[in-house]
Amino acid sequence: SQELEQSPQSLIVQEGKNLTINCTSSKTLYGLYWYKQKYGEGLIFLMMLQKGGEEKSHEKITAKLDEKKQQSSLHITASQPSHAGIYLCGADVDGGSQGNLIFGKGTKLSVKP
Amino acid sequence: EAGVAQSPRYKIIEKRQSVAFWCNPISGHATLYWYQQILGQGPKLLIQFQNNGVVDDSQLPKDRFSAERLKGVDSTLKIQPAKLEDSAVYLCASSYQPGQYTDTQYFGPGTRLTVL
Secondary structure (H helix, E strand, O other), X not given: OOOEEEEOOXXXXXXXXXXXXXXXXXXXXXXXXXXXXXXXXXXXXXEEEOOOOOEEEEOOEXXXXXXXXXXXXXXXXXXXXXXXXXXXXXXXXXXXXXXXXXXXXXXXXXXEX | OOOOEEEXXXXXXXXXXXXXXXEEOOOOOOEEEEEEEOOOOOOEEXXXXXXXXXXXXXXXXXXXXXXXXXXXXXXXXXXXXXXXXXXXXXXEEEEOOOOOOOOOXXXXXXXXXXXX
16 A cells, blocks of 8 residues: 555646645654656655644745644645646655655646636 | 756667666765656655665665666666666655755656656
8 A cells, every 4th residue: 555645646726726735644754745746857845844733834835744643735825827737745754764755646736727 | 056967868768778877966965866756656766875885775676777876976877678667757866964854855857768
């Protein structure tokens, strides 16, 4: 089974609408990373969360970490076409001893103008 | 600050041929990672180097894949011979140095490999 589950798998929203993407881990989270990827390209780092209850924002994107639920959410406010892409969560599930990350399958976001 | 560089960006080969990818990490980053990302999947770690030593290569198919990081800077990943299932994007990432908590990994643009 997938260790890191993302939902939804894909999302189509109208420009200006808010949206939320979730990432749930089956293992203890020591760090949670959100990346954005354009099709077939590299990953662009968005945010890192380490502490339970931590919340970070950058421009119109906010990410939260719920340590008890082993879950993180990524919220985009007033979506724009520039937000379109694949959002990937990556998690450190071994306490950072080696720095390895496991990744979810990604959520594909399309924003209709 | 220059990001992670990778080349080539695209490569098309026939099965049973060999191919090599190159990565230059962010200056000063001790740790380098190679990931394989198959279409529709998240990246999967193939190998991790810290300086010029291998930290984790447990998911590297060693019968056909090899990687090296001579002098602890640039790295090459090789596939020989390639199979159809090796078609994927190969991503290189680097981080300053993992410590108690994982350092942020910064990714290159990737190399898209198509095996025919």
